[in-house]
Amino acid sequence: MTSSAEKYHNPTTSNMLEEFLPWSPSSAELANFCTAIPPFNSHFNHTHCGQAESLETKVEQLQEQLKDVHAKLEGLNADMEAIEEWVNKVSSWGTSLTKTLKPFIEQMQTIEERSAGKINTVKAWIEETGVKEKGM
Numbered sequence: 001m002t003s004s005a006e007k008y009h010n011p012t013t014s015n016m017l018e019e020f021l022p023w024s025p026s027s028a029e030l031a032n033f034c035t036a037i038p039p040f041n042s043h044f045n046h047t048h049c050g051q052a053e054s055l056e057t058k059v060e061q062l063q064e065q066l067k068d069v070h071a072k073l074e075g076l077n078a079d080m081e082a083i084e085e086w087v088n089k090v091s092s093w094g095t096s097l098t099k100t101l102k103p104f105i106e107q108m109q110t111i112e113e114r115s116a117g118k119i120n121t122v123k124a125w126i127e128e129t130g131v132k133e134k135g136m
Contacts, residue, residue, distance in 0.1 A: 125131075
């Protein structure tokens with residue numbers, strides 16, 4: 001795991017840290033170190049330690065946001081899989097329904113064609129014979 005000093009490498013800061021702390025401090029150790037610096041080093045304390053703590057906080061916030069985004073993406077992925085499954089089912093039902101209805105539709109078209117032919121035949125016969133409908 002990377003220490004705070006390694007994460008926020010700054011040659012000036014690193015040299016000063018190595019001079020005082022030859023090991024890689026943890027966040028808590030760095031915070032303790034920053035508060036323990038004597039007043040004559042207050043510029044270093046304010047500038048560099050504050051930046052490290054601020055950057056570490058921002059990194060933690062970004063990591064949390066990344067976790068949230070990752071969780072949302074996992075949810076979207078699950079939603080997409082469910083939608084894909086539903087589309088496949090609907091497509092399958094549509095194919096099955098088309099196969100089932102095709103003979104019925106063809107039969108209805110044949111009946112319609114025959115009926116139209118018979119109706120035309122009856123109309124022609126009425127016109128030829130002069131028969132009129134009664135009661136209308």
